[in-house]
Amino acid sequence: MTQRPKIKDVARRAGVSPTLASFALNGREGVGEETRQRILAAAAELGYRANPYARALRTGSSNSFGLLIRNLSNPIFLDVIAGAQEAAVSSETTILIADADYSFERERQHIERFAAHHVDGLAIAPVGPGESVDLWRDLRPGAPTVVLYATAPGLDDVIRVGPDARRAVRLAVDHLYELGHRDIAFLTAPRELMADHDRLDEFELACADLGLPPRPVFTPLNLAAVMERVTALLDSPTPPTAVITNSDYTAHGVYLAARERGFTVGRDLSVVGHDDLPTAELLDPPLTTIRMDGRALGRALFDRLSGADADRAGDGDPGDGAGRTEPVDHAEPVELVVRRSTGPVR
Amino acid sequence: MTQRPKIKDVARRAGVSPTLASFALNGREGVGEETRQRILAAAAELGYRANPYARALRTGSSNSFGLLIRNLSNPIFLDVIAGAQEAAVSSETTILIADADYSFERERQHIERFAAHHVDGLAIAPVGPGESVDLWRDLRPGAPTVVLYATAPGLDDVIRVGPDARRAVRLAVDHLYELGHRDIAFLTAPRELMADHDRLDEFELACADLGLPPRPVFTPLNLAAVMERVTALLDSPTPPTAVITNSDYTAHGVYLAARERGFTVGRDLSVVGHDDLPTAELLDPPLTTIRMDGRALGRALFDRLSGADADRAGDGDPGDGAGRTEPVDHAEPVELVVRRSTGPVR
Structure with a gap:
């Protein structure tokens, strides 16, 4: 098959005009049922495929x-x-x-x-x-x-x-609070890049409820930027004892930064991810995270x-x-x- | 802007015919330079975007x-x-x-x-x-x-x-051989699904060079299938001492299977991945792998x-x-x- 069958080939095989063939193939009215069936059969036999560009120009839709x-x-x-x-x-x-x-x-x-x-x-x-x-x-x-x-x-x-963002944040904060954490960093995009204000709003609410000072950390959420920002955080006079991230992907950046600065994750620094990627349970240490399908x-x-x-x-x-x-x-x-x-x- | 400007709008603004406007916008010959510039300026002012469907029908190309x-x-x-x-x-x-x-x-x-x-x-x-x-x-x-x-x-x-597949396999086999491994499993797709025969060919060659019995393991290379197949392998009377995979992704399946059967990766079972994903160094234990950009x-x-x-x-x-x-x-x-x-x- 080196030549695509065209609508005129379908029409010829079905013994109708190209216009009628086109009407039938596009489900428009005014074509008798028997004729329609004959045209559809001819199209199937020839392996006719409608040209989506032509269809898009005609209908405005590209499927x-x-x-x-x-x-x-x-x-x-x-x-x-x-x-x-x-x-x-x-x-x-x-x-x-x-x-x-x-x-x-x-x-x-x-x-x-x-x-x-x-x-x-x-x-x-x-x-x-x-x-x-x-x-x-x-x-x-x-x-x-x-x-x-x-x-x-x-x-x-x-x-x-999206995921239930407010519940995800609350689960993470409550879990860390129960473990005794009172200084929790919360990774979030810079305000101008922020897509989901619900996460930050809920973090601030949860901290207020628990009497904690909120500690949002604004950083572009790519791996390199997260790693750099968290490294600086760990170098500060008062590093946080825990970090909440928006994804397991960014949590990897926290692991890398912790390793670089000699912090042992799970002991010196607690980390909560989001997503439960297949790798989350295989990390060293296995990652506490928010599971989402x-x-x-x-x-x-x-x-x-x-x-x-x-x-x-x-x-x-x-x-x-x-x-x-x-x-x-x-x-x-x-x-x-x-x-x-x-x-x-x- | 709720109405897309059309080529006839560009033509009207430039004071030319739609055909001439079309010629100029498609870089065809026969349009004087001054006229062409005027048409391009009109198109830019109106924010005219060519319709790719129309272009595809005309040129057969969709960019x-x-x-x-x-x-x-x-x-x-x-x-x-x-x-x-x-x-x-x-x-x-x-x-x-x-x-x-x-x-x-x-x-x-x-x-x-x-x-x-x-x-x-x-x-x-x-x-x-x-x-x-x-x-x-x-x-x-x-x-x-x-x-x-x-x-x-x-x-x-x-x-x-693709990656240099033959060299990747040779690096993995030689590394394991130097560590004393003589029974190396090699994960590969079933023959009917296999896209890259070079890997298996090179594995068999490398084994022949080193006097080892080749042990290819044919399995669909999704995570669940790999995990199931490797679990069965570890349950066999003679489990291999090492596994070479085609990707870090499938190596995760080997980790999961090893964990399930109480094998400690790196001690009871050596694993070599391929790709050096960002997570490879964060796994427990960190993954020996083939780095590729x-x-x-x-x-x-x-x-x-x-x-x-x-x-x-x-x-x-x-x-x-x-x-x-x-x-x-x-x-x-x-x-x-x-x-x-x-x-x-x-």
Whole structure:
């Protein structure tokens, strides 16, 4: 097969005009059932595949979704992608993935590219509070937008999907408090890059409840920056006795910094991660972390992007969201997994 | 901006016909320089973006490349993707990523989708020996094909990019032999899924050179399958004293199996990984592995996909590939990093 069959080949084989063949293949009305079946059979026999560019020009839809990640270096996003693709397999949908690498400029470029490709919806783990979502909505008004791992304050008409951030922070703080820690550092992005204010808000609330001074540490959340910042922290006159991170990925930077400065994790410095990556239990020492099902998060993301969630909600149990036709936000449940990276304060 | 400017808006602003505007914006000949400048200025003022679908229909090119990965769960591919995107940033190119998840069927579906989207080239880490590359070439004859992490025997006109697999295997076997190991298991994919015969060939050669019985272990290379297979191996009457894996990712499965069966890694069972992921040095015990620069691999991949390699080669040093106009295969250098997961045989 070196020549792609074209619609005129399908039409010839079915004995109809190309226009009629096109109508049938695109499910438009005005084609008799028997003729439609004959055209579909001819298309199947020839292995005809519709040209998505032609379809996109005609319908404005490309049967694809964009997934724009602020930091694809973090392996948790692999689970999220796997879950989304799992959900997408049965529908004829392509998920296009791109990495903003913590750059506002690259984020905007990717959004422009996605919009130009006519993706039908955008899921975005934004670099900052989500200003580039406005660009997306200017370019593709009405297309669904799912905001991932972000509070996105001030954005209406977006669906939010992420872990239960407030509960995750509270679990970590309470666990460390019970171990006797009173000086807890909390790693968070610089304000201008911060996507999820809920984490910091909840940390400050939890500290207030427990009478602790909050100690947020603002740092870009890539591995090198975390390592450098935590090394400086451990060199300070009053290093914290514990560190809460936003991911196992950044927790690796804390391990590296602790090792560099001769602090033993779990004894001199307690560390709490987030995500329970496959490696978390294999680290030295095994990492106390917040477990979250990244694949489930990815499935929830796809359902909301594609509208499957709203469809299901409409058919749902009368006692459980009946009549709901709009997708709703999704907070993935979290739980604390205690391992040896956290211990009693010394 | 709720209405995308169209080419006719650009034409009106520049005071030319839409056809002339289109010619100028697509760099075709027959447009006077002053007129061309006026049209480009009008396009810039209006924020006009070419519609890639229209361009793809017209030129057959979409300014995008497909990257099809057999197992996106392995974090090394994040580095490869990051490197490729790094190289792609300066050109106006989108890299579309998809995951075959070790399924031949999904691999073929993704290739059909990529071809239908008119991607200009395909980079593929194939599930098996690369049969689906034939499908790709039927659908997109003449488009460049880069085969990643695979020998792809019998495939002509493909460019191969990967780590120096033969040297990686030899480094691992020699290291274990020097530590006294004479019974070394070698994890490799089942023959029908095997993408890289070089690894197994080299293992058998190295064993023959050293007078060792080769002990290949054929298993699907996902975490669960590796863990199950290695657990069975450790339960056998004659467990090996060392295991060589194809990646740090699969080495995690060996760690989990060893732990489950009460074997201490580095003492009862030596383990060699491949990739030197950021976590390798943080594991308990730190992992002996083959270091490879995944980002450099990704950059090499993009250069070959886009033809940048051939362009550069043509301008190159006379003593160093002068006159070369075709991209060549790339074997990324590897080195052994010895840590505590390997020790003297007991």
